Amino acid sequence: MHRILAIIERDLRRFRRSPTLIMVSMIMPLVQLLVLGYAFGGKVKHLVVGVVDHDHGIPALKLKEMFQAVAANARTFDTVAYSDSADALRDLRNGQINGVLEIPAQFSRKVLAGATPQVALAEDNTDQFAASALESTFSQLLAAYNQKPTAPRMTSTATLSVVEVYPYVPYIQYLLPGTIVLAIFVSAMIGGGIIYIDDKARGLHEGYLVTPITKFELILGFTLSGAAKAILAGLVLITCGSLIAGIPDPLNLPRLIRMSLLVVVTALALISMMFLLMVRVSDPLVPRAIFGVLNTVLFFPSGAVYPIQAFPTWMKAIAVVDPFTYAVHGFKELTLKNTGLWAIAPDIGFLMIFTVVAMAAATLLFRRTL
């Protein structure tokens, strides 16, 4: 036992002297949370739509007034009037405007005659987000335009009433669980991967191996000290991250305790995975080289940034074995829904089994010789 403690003591003393590396491991995910959180998921505003009116009738005027209302209030788009559709389409192709709305010459007449009037929207669909924002705004606009001033009390059409179970979740909050796991991962990668291999290459492990320490004591010492640093990174993220992302009641103690438990389980799973990957590596370049690949392969299929249900089969297969998936799911339940531990018991169970399997494999592969 005292030997395990000696390994941990050495590692943590070193960490206290030069915590720069671990600071970096916390800053990277926080920056990512801030930038990605605000880069995605915001409402699209101030798209430019060219309006070509060939009709000039009263119904067309009413429609254009509704556009002005959107431009002034929701600000989804601003309108620019064109007299010639060729000019408008040329500007659309050149990227100066995002869409062209054409009101054809017979529009007013058809409206008044009830003969399926149509307006045309030509959109720059190279940007799917902007295009779908325009499409949905104009659909709503036309639905409002079509509404009769007096609607019948009873209708025979079926309608959908949506009940939102939770308050609105901004993208930055959706991203927070993945960010917490990422911070734990980066810390495990630096503490358990890069520093471990650097020490090995510098001959530091040779110093340990000539002492009577056992293989199991060595592995446990390395794992626990690596996990301690990863846990610290996780704890910083669950508090600072919740504050930055604006989670309601961010310092709710019972929830923080539940999250801390999940941080510990996640840190142990990720550090033992790292240890298994590094157990036979001696080249200091290897952990650096696989850092980016591992990050991408584990982070993105986990459902941290996009729902797993949207993935192709092969990515879903990665998600099934990826410890990130379970950790991210657990943190989502806790941060976004404030659930109890029972809701994340399967996640905790998977992460614990993963830890035991990875540690057992690492112990089998570990060589107590050079």
Added chain:
Amino acid sequence: MADVEVENLTKRFGDFVAVDGLSFSVAHGEVFGLLGPNGAGKSTLIRMLTTLVPPTSGTARINGFDITQHANEVRQSIGVIPQAMTSDMDLSAEENMGIFAKLYGIPRERRRTTIRDLLKAVDLEPWAEKPVKMFSGGMRRRLEIARGLVHEPKIFFLDEPTTGLDPVSRVAVWEMLSRLKRERDLTILVTTHYMDEADKLCDRIAIIDHGKLVALDSPLKLKASIPGRNILEVSFSQVPEGWLERVQGLPDVAEVKMQDHVFRISSHNGPRTTVAILEAAREAGIQVTSLSVQSTTLDDVFVHYTGHQLRDALQSAAAYSSSFMYDRK
């Protein structure tokens, strides 16, 4: 019983034989030197004896314990200073020692005094609380020597302890080792490629080349075992036919070897052979372009037994062992 007994110890890395059937023993209290170029197999040998590398075949007993069957007892009996400087730069000297004292299971009450005594013994007491990154190479080496003794081992293994140190630090390290050996009744096994160090400090020297033991004796006896008391290195403006035989026939010449147009002549009487060479050259109408006379050194012993100089071996060793260096360093 000898402190170290090595029997037919062999280590292969694939087709490459790093250590080839070595057998020797080291008596208690001896300073035993392993001399040879890089890649000769010294480090591999030390690593096998310190349980870091399993041998391919053969056995060794350290303090009576078999290196493969009783590795833990071996580890408890030995102190090891690896070739690489392995102190933690961010920790203080005292902390570095403390971690190792705990790894060896030294009880808390003894830890503090043992560490203080050892740091004093290697003249590092004033820097006990300073981080190791502030230390010079020599200071770090001394700290490692103190660290290796923290559990009071019987046998001390040092792998090239002075490589990379300046001459003053080298002398300091060796003086410290000699004193510690006397005070603590140690048996020391040390590898080096510095001939002068081996000559001054070792009771016995094993010369190792290409994994094989080529000579083993005290420095004095090793020097006496090769022909001649002086070595002359002479080069001439030209070498006429039959000149080698002519030189061999000169008075007191024991042996002549030619290396890169330089004649290495072992002589029983350096001054007399020198005069004879100069006369012979004058008679033959050729000029002596360089000439040096020196007493036999371990370097000459090394050349005699291995057929090449240490510095040549260094280069060839680097060529054939580069693929293994990483794993074995």
